[in-house]
Amino acid sequence: DTEVTQTPKHLVMGMTNKKSLKCEQHMGHRAMYWYKQKAKKPPELMFVYSYEKLSINESVPSRFSPECPNSSLLNLHLHALQPEDSALYLCASSQDDTFWEQYFGPGTRLTVT
Amino acid sequence: AQSVAQPEDQVNVAEGNPLTVKCTYSVSGNPYLFWYVQYPNRGLQFLLKYITGDNLVKGSYGFEAEFNKSQTSFHLKKPSALVSDSALYFCAVRDRGGANNLFFGTGTRLTVIP
Numbered sequence: 001d002t003e004v005t006q007t008p009k010h011l012v013m014g015m016t017n018k019k020s021l022k023c024e025q026h027m028g029h030r031a032m033y034w035y036k037q038k039a040k041k042p043p044e045l046m047f048v049y050s051y052e053k054l055s056i057n058e059s060v061p062s063r064f065s066p067e068c069p070n071s072s073l074l075n076l077h078l079h080a081l082q083p084e085d086s087a088l089y090l091c092a093s094s095q096d097d098t099f100w101e102q103y104f105g106p107g108t109r110l111t112v113t
Numbered sequence: 114a115q116s117v118a119q120p121e122d123q124v125n126v127a128e129g130n131p132l133t134v135k136c137t138y139s140v141s142g143n144p145y146l147f148w149y150v151q152y153p154n155r156g157l158q159f160l161l162k163y164i165t166g167d168n169l170v171k172g173s174y175g176f177e178a179e180f181n182k183s184q185t186s187f188h189l190k191k192p193s194a195l196v197s198d199s200a201l202y203f204c205a206v207r208d209r210g211g212a213n214n215l216f217f218g219t220g221t222r223l224t225v226i227p
Contacts, residue, residue: 004156031213042203042217043157056214090156097213099145099164104156 004105006091012111015081021108023074023091031097032074034066035090037107043090049074050097081112115140117204119218126194127226134189134221136204146187147205147215148178157203163187174198194225 004025013019023032031050035043048056049068057066063085065077074091088109092102117138126132138144145164149157161172168180178189189202201222205215 006156033213040220042220043215044217045214048213050213058214092156094213099162099207099213101147101159101162102157102213102215103159104149106156107154109154 004091004093004103006089006105006108008108009106010109010111012113013078013081014113015083017081018077018079020078021076021089021091021110023076023105024072025093025103026072027093027095027103028071029093029095029103030071031094031100032068033092033094033102034074034076035092035104037088037090039087047076048097055097078110081110083112086110086112115144115206115216117146117206117216117218119202119204119221121221122219123222123224125224125226128196129193132191132194132198132223132225134202134204134223136187136189136218138185138187138204138206140206143182144206146178146180147207148172148176148187148189149203149205149217151201151203151220153200160189194223196225196227199223199225 007022034046037043046060047066052068063080067075088107090107091105094100094102147162148160151157163180171177201220204218
């Protein structure tokens, strides 16, 4: 199984809402990532978890809060977002955080109204 | 600082012809290099990587890439293009010393014309 799953596929939320994005992998990977991708742009790294510990936070605003409950799951909690946060949010995983390739999920298309 | 450049926003090629998607990199030291493909409204799919060893790397779906240290390039190639190869291609780099944050190029849209 080389699949990374993400739910929901689409999400529309108001600026005062609280929502969560979920990501799951069953490949035994010990590194997991959140990326943000705007239209016609490359993905930009947000967070890296290595062995369930946050190892990289690329200066992401606190309205985005990651969580790694166990080695298979990664959440991204959203609160008080802005319209400019609308984007495709991609989750990825890799065997560990060295030189291994990352496997990406299909993404969650987020629209903030 | 690490970076990659993809000089072409768009590449068009006729079906059956060879294709090349260009990528140049800039890192301090030796790089890890990757190619990914993205189909509409989908995540990225890994194609191939260069870590060390043979400069010619073979990957998924018949793609290959050549690492050229003197020209700091890692161009993606395929001998015979298929219409189904039409997609957005991203080159990415991470340096050996840092954490596993990939730096992506701006992407090249490949269109294979029947």
